[in-house]
Amino acid sequence: MLSAHAEEGSKYPSKQITFIVPYAPGSPPDQYTRLFAEKLKAKVGQSVIVENRPGALTTIGMGAAARAKPDGYTVVYGSNSSLAAAPWLFKTLQYDPIKSFSAIAVTQDSPMILLGRPEDARIGLAGMLERMRKEPGKHPIGGGAITQEVINKMLQTQARIDQPYARYSNPNLNTDLIGGQLDMAISALSGVVALVEDKKLHVFASTSATRLPGKWKDIPTVAETLPGFELSSWVGFWVPAGTPKPIVNYLHAKTTEILKDAEFSRRSEDTGARTIFMTPEESDAFVRTEGPRWEKLLKSVGIEPQ
Template sequence: MQNPACIFVLAAASVAATLAIPANADTFPSKPITLIVPYAPGSPPDQYSRRFAERFGTKVGQKVVIENRPGALTTIGMAQAARAKPDGYTMVYGSNSSLAAAPYLFKKIAYDPIKDFSAIAVTYESPMILIGRPEDGKLGLAGMLERMRKEPGKHPIGGAAITQEVINKMLQKQAGIEQPYARYSGANIPTDVIGGSLSMGINALSGLQPLVESGKLHVFAFTSAKRLPGKWSQVPTVAETLPGFELSSWVGFWVPSGTPKPVIDFLYAKTAEVINEPDFKAATEETGAATVQMTPAETDAYVKTEGPRWQKLLRDAGIEAQ
């Protein structure tokens, strides 16, 4: 027979565990969920988020409202998310830019990537592409870099977010070129490349396939270590011209720290369902990205290791905190 004292202790522990779970956990979600996207409307992250939000809303049975909060290299939107109530009704689209690099790009930011957020999942990794005008495509990347080397200051390069800025620094340093860099906050890089105000753009492939396939844009190279499989296998990597060059971005979803674990587990389960739907996965990979499914615990651990890595990348690229 069990000791009555033990039975009492076990019962008390059970009650405490029950009380630790919010009363509304079983009915979550009971109202719309806000997804903060720290990028401009129409940008590749915004496009992915909207595609995800539509599917995710169906899975959870509530509308998912996109709230674009671009600015300060994604830190404005992230700071807003960090201040939100930790009840699962505010999610944020996060990335290596906002969670790994930002602390080393700014002397002060209004959030702590580790303490202020709990992960739902990293959902994909993606290299960037170097784009240019079709008439420059015949030069190839090596020829384009040679032109830039011979004509310093005359061939602007444009990019948005932190990953692209690091890629620009790496490219200019390794190629031995000196060209102005234009930092964008919206989705105008392809337009300005086509229009001629940019000689080269650093961008995600997402959303640009129609412009590439119609011949309005040329893709010089991917920033991945190896060529992508499938339809993009004919496009070379930067590393084929500049050995050792490689940098990809990762993205996913987070909630404010303190969000109850049952809610996080629910959001993760529904996120996994969305990203593994065959047509959603195919559409993601069509953009040159690889679907990734990290658990909340794996993602939290990953972010902790990525901070020091990005600190070194930024230092090696000569980018100092501002």
């Protein structure tokens, strides 16, 4: 096992590793990280736990991770929401996306989907948008983190609709959609696969540039109704800045092994996601380029820092 600058000169890892997830239990990021943690535990021979720290559009959990000891025993699930968009959403932030973290790897690119109830499947996305256009304020749309909020703004602008938006930080989004409190939801496919397969929810479209692979190939893209519409999210894992490079490299090597694991790969593909292989250096560079892109995107849909 790799020797690194862990406490007392011991081999890394010599104790429990904690993954901070800045989302609620049961959410798609939580599910993704728990499967990853299970695979990592088997590879490193130490306990790997997941600690949920939701709130403030992911910034509470990210702030906690930034303050953690940089010894490789705290890892955080990061995304475009927390590392690219957050600086342009808050006037003050508990962390610096560039200076506070070192990347293990960006691991996945995933589009969002527009969900509705099965009884509305027959009219499709075009029909839903027409209904919303004719009845402003009567068809609430729900979503979670900032990516969904940006997609909502894009949708309302490009489709010329005016509907209330409800922000959720818990799995009640699906319950409220099924129960009729919402007429549409913006979600990651990974959190609703079972509900879709059981015909309790219907997928109108994905926000990807092209149709999803495999068993989801029949799902249209939003762009087929609203030309040019496209936005995906990306995720990965980071450690506090200052974590010794040998530890970062060790975690990256194990991450690459997990991304190639047949079960892990299949689970990702089943949710319409695309696995990404980036080095720590490539991942850090990617975050630096994504910040300005998200600043421009947020300004284009009228979202200002609060």
